[in-house]
Amino acid sequence: MVDKLTVELIRNAAVFASEEMGIVLRNTAYSPNIKDRLDHTCSVLTPRGELAAQAEHIPVHLGSMAIGVMNTLEYLDREGESLEPGDIVMVNDPYIAGTHLNDIMLLKPVYVRGRLVAIVADKAHHVDVGGTVPGSLGGDVREFLQEGVVIPPTKIVIGGRLRGDVIKLIAENVRTPEYFRGDLKAQIAALNVGERRIAELAEKYGVDAVLEAWDEILAYTERYTRGRVRELGRYGRFKAVDYIELDSELVPIRVTIELKEDGGVTVDFEGTHPQVDAPINAVYGVTVASATFALKSTIDPEMPVNHGFYRAVTIRAPEGSLVNPVKPAPVSGGNVETSQRIADTVFKALAEAFPERVPAASCGTMTNVMMGGYAGGRRWAFYETIACGSGARPQADGVDGVHTNMTNTLNTPVERVETDYPIMIIEYRLRPDSEGPGTYRGGLGVTRAFKLLEGKATVTIFSERCSTRPWGLSGGKPGEPSRHYLIKRSGERVELPCKTTIEISEGDIVYINTPGGGGYGDPCKRPRRLVERDLEEGRISLERAHRHYCYKPEKSSFNDPR
């Protein structure tokens, strides 16, 4: 029987191994998505594919990775394929790997003296995997085959030998093959480092000790999770509904959370709308990741998440629904937008249970903007996501202009955009009066305006919260919705919906306004000092202070700086 200290040392070493894989992947990757935006995740799993340790990178991979590896092992088993030393399997089929086609997952078995000790895996967002639009996200697609090349679990390395023909086959089907190859190499390098580290662990402590330690590590996480839930001491069933926008229709996501006295948690999406033929379906892995995010944030941000967590927490999603679709539903946007709404819905239900812990809704969108065209004889393509307001907290304002919940990627510096693309940024600032009023107010959204300097370009906006608003809590009001529009060179103004693809010409300006976060508590109870500070700093207008915060200036009226 392996002792506690050894288990703890192995647990630490496994986490470090996954982090070291992350360092190697980031250092060797080619595309900015991975290097700068850290859109990748590395993990160590037990021989059965149970997640043992994961480096914290991007929330949407949390949990979805575990499902991806399990599904892949099952698939291989069904196909009669076995995992041999030196093999590496690649997969991006979202219905197996658990996110969307852009996320390519690689996994490798770790054998020591002929025994399988662990599986190491990594997942990275590839810039382009083919499909109808550059970047492979969104667009007017009806089924997931339009979203790019589908890779079922495939051995790209057999016994240490790379299969060049398979790599070529895929490279020919993507728009940026050099990125694909570079990032794939980085992913392989990371797996090799992870394999080495775990093998060293097994050499040091013995194969049996490591295998026993995995079990103990999962048991530990289950104990931790149940312990925390019981500490909170609130039990029962809590329900919520929120909506995702599809043209003029609102598509409901429903959740029921049950908190049990044994510390167990069930999250059930029964009642959620059936899958749709637009790219807003979220595969089960994304649903798990989003629910896990909301639970971890609410219960304990420091809580480790591995397979042990899912012994305490069960996540159910009806098959064929928006949150667990079946083929051939398109799913590319499930990752970026629906994931936000799933998190919102779970937070909303948790707020019923823990009103003193859960913030009001954050803006609920990543606001994806994609642009591309020809200029100076070169093809260019640009993609970014835009920050917004975070939800007000029970004892503090939300944060202005920040990425929330399922995303945390960096912006592209204005000077970088203007150097590399025929775009001039006209404005990049906080969006006053967009906050959800409350005793504690929501964070402000952001205004970002793009002017096309040359030729023509296609612009795709993929965002949310145009017809719904980020909800407030305990009497707090909702944040202002998204608002996008186009100012043509002629001066004509065209309002744009949340999800659209348009053609623009030189001199046209696209304005993106992201939502503010919801407010918490009665806005009329907001301390006067804070209202006046916001007025002085131009974060809210005098009119808004009157209308929402019951603000009456004493004697001489406050001098509105705007």
Next chain:
Amino acid sequence: MPGKARVGVDVGGTFTDLVLFDPESGRIAHLKVPTTPRNPVTGVMNAVLEAVEDLSRVSVLVHATTLGTNMFFGQSGIEPPRAALITNKGFEDVIEIGRQNRPELYNPYFERPRPLIPRSRRHGVRGRIDARGREVEPLDADAVRRAARLECSSGVRVFVVSFLHSYRNPAHEEVAARIIEEECPGAIVVTSHEVDPQPMEYERTSTAVVNALLKPILSSYLERLLRELESRGFKGKLLVMQSSGGVADASEALERPAAFIESGPSAGAVAVAYFSKLMGRGKALGFDMGGTTAKASSIIGGEPEVVDIYEVGGRIHHGRLVRGSGYPVRFPYIDLAEVSAGGGTIAWVDPGGALRVGPRSAGADPGPACYGRGGSDPTITDAHLILGRLPSVLAGRLKLGRDLAEKAVKERIADPLGLDVAEAAWAIIRIANAIMGKALRLVSIERGHDPREFTLYAFGGAGPLHAVELAEELGIGEVVIPPMPGVFSALGLLVSDYRHDYHEAIVKRVGEVDDRELEEVFERLEEGAVRTLLGEGIPRDRIVLRRFVDAKYWGQAYTLRVPYAGSVEATVKTFHSLHEARYGFSSPDEDVEIVVARVEAVGVTDKPLIKASQAGTGEARPKGWREAYVGGSWHRMAVYDRERLGVGAEVCGPAIVEEVDSTIVIPPGYCGRVDALGSLVIRRG
């Protein structure tokens, strides 16, 4: 006639350390006094006066201070001055939005650092330069004038001017600065292109803001210090340590105060670099463990890793600064990985029943449970005491209560985990080693090296306690405990060179830039660097200049620093091969972009000739014996007095070597030998 003594003073959070070198006798003296946070000059003067009565004997005083960091951590008594920002209209919030990320992924109560200039004092004015440096809209000079007048009349005396693409064309910033100086005579005006001429508006503006805010604070501090020193007869030079590991004249520090923010910890890495060079160790890891944190650095070929960006006031997580948790400053600084593991770091049992160490610390007050100041949380120091590794009295003054340590470990760790007290204490040490090992792994792995190839240099009060066991954990074969490990960082102050770093933006693809253009930029940068060093009294023949470019493949986010090979073509070749070496591949067909040209200028100083203490003899004799726990069991350990170990003396484990401010643990199977510099070099065997 002025004296020759060189003095280094390192002001830390708890102690102010001083090292004095007298070239006539070749002697090195050192001492520690308590830091006086509210008025650090007092602590510095206390230390200096305790070490030297006659300050006219001191020719050089090198100083490291954390004053800058303390201001950003909100220490009372050093509030930042009120400042105003003039920037492009529509971009007033760039310094608040930052890179739009949040510093904590899962904590719903996250906060971002409070903007250093409130929104009401950020003024957007019309006027625009494009990415090629062309003016597309003239500067609204009247708006600048109005803003300057308004702020000046409300008492603001610090102004920052930052416009988009000013690294390409500074005209608008220059005009605006002139207008502010006219409207508000005597005000401090900092323009972004002067401080940090390279792209990325958030980082450049932030660097300028931090620099501007520190100016008045650092200058009044240094003036006060110099006045005090001079009133005691000091006629020498006052130098300040920079985060880059080089020193500069105090007057130069006032021009670029942001370059001096993290200078104390850098000095430790400089000392390791110096020792590793003298000892001929190509790869060295610096391991500095104090009361609250452990810091790791890597030194290859005598050069510490220097990086170009730092976040002041930022939070450390898993060894690294969390991006977006502080205020970015783009000045070179020695790369250190930091973890919460120091003598005062607290051990606890989490809700899943796992033993954890840190990040909370008992600090200096109440301190570890064994200090008897009311602390009831078990710390790393308590674990060492229980295991017999520490003497019962620390530094000749502080009596340690073993019963208190045992009580804390028993109640909080041993009982909940079902271990006996010694096992629990041993588990605390092992977990702490795992955490610190991670910091050491980071600084080697991130540079593409395996920690096993390195020699470990351990210092700081607690470093030598852990060094050998830590090395074993990492597979490192050799450990060096330098002389005076407790004040080793201060020693680094005495062995560092002058250093200045200058850069200028290029932002052009290869093909758009020719050799002549780069040559002109380098010459311009070198001219400035040489002028500064000559002004600091460095003779021309001791000035070493090095040229670099930051280059990347077009479309990539990360740049590589490449030594300039005399021409663009040759440099691009070097870039491809560096990329290949670092990342395992290169793409010779891709466009390469040269982003920045850099000059690193070093003024080589005379280094003290350090000799081992003459007090000891070449033969080791224990001063006593005690029971201590190493390698998982109790041993009867010989206890040695380090002062009495002369050159050539050999000590084999299980043994403990004590000195005033630190304790070295040598487990069974290891032997240490004192070398000519007085270092204890420990190896297996």
